[in-house]
Amino acid sequence: MFKVKVHILLKDDVLDPQGKTVQNALDHLGYKGVSEVRIGKYIEFFSAETDDKKLKESVKDMCQKILANTVIEKFEYAVEKI
Amino acid sequence: MFKVKVHILLKDDVLDPQGKTVQNALDHLGYKGVSEVRIGKYIEFFSAETDDKKLKESVKDMCQKILANTVIEKFEYAVEKI
Numbered sequence: 001m002f003k004v005k006v007h008i009l010l011k012d013d014v015l016d017p018q019g020k021t022v023q024n025a026l027d028h029l030g031y032k033g034v035s036e037v038r039i040g041k042y043i044e045f046f047s048a049e050t051d052d053k054k055l056k057e058s059v060k061d062m063c064q065k066i067l068a069n070t071v072i073e074k075f076e077y078a079v080e081k082i
Numbered sequence: 083m084f085k086v087k088v089h090i091l092l093k094d095d096v097l098d099p100q101g102k103t104v105q106n107a108l109d110h111l112g113y114k115g116v117s118e119v120r121i122g123k124y125i126e127f128f129s130a131e132t133d134d135k136k137l138k139e140s141v142k143d144m145c146q147k148i149l150a151n152t153v154i155e156k157f158e159y160a161v162e163k164i
Contacts, residue, residue, distance in 0.1 A: 007124050008124075009124070009126075019125075019127075022125070022148075022149070023127070025148060026144060026148065029147070029148065031140060031143075031144055032130075033129050033130030033131055034127050034128070034129055034130075035127065035128045035129075035130070036127055036128050037125065037126075037127040038125070038126050038127065039123060039124070039125050040123070040124045040125075040126075041121060041122070041123065041124060042089050042090075042091070042121070042122045042123060042124035043101075043104070043119065043120070043121050043122075044091075044119075044120050044122075045101075045105070045116050045117065045118055045119040045120065046116070046117045046118050047115050047116055047117075048114075048115030048116075048117070049115055058113060061113075062108060062113055065111070066104075066107060066108065066111065067104070
């Protein structure tokens, strides 16, 4: 059994209007010095797969096919045996 | 200068219909053994704050006041000097 953690973020050269809005809101509320806010998705799940390598391949495949939009998003994942 | 990473997830006892939908989609696409999919937000930003302790307090405050809905969401944050 593994716990899988996936981070999906907009690519660095893609504008993040949601992040910009949050940044402005934080600034208005008095949290100064905050910059480059980027908002992404965080997905975690458990997998019954027993082979570490196979699981990583499978998660990469999931990210490319369904979890992330690879045209504008980048992803990172980590698996952890539990 | 610090890099701040915030994870916001629905509390464990709150249903996550988006996660359930993704789980069903993964299952239909042949990724078996996936369970308890939870989908949350991942926010990262830079802070010009120089004091580690003050920054952590400030980030906790941001999470409670604006980034997370603490009625149904929990949050975790990490700061990293860069």
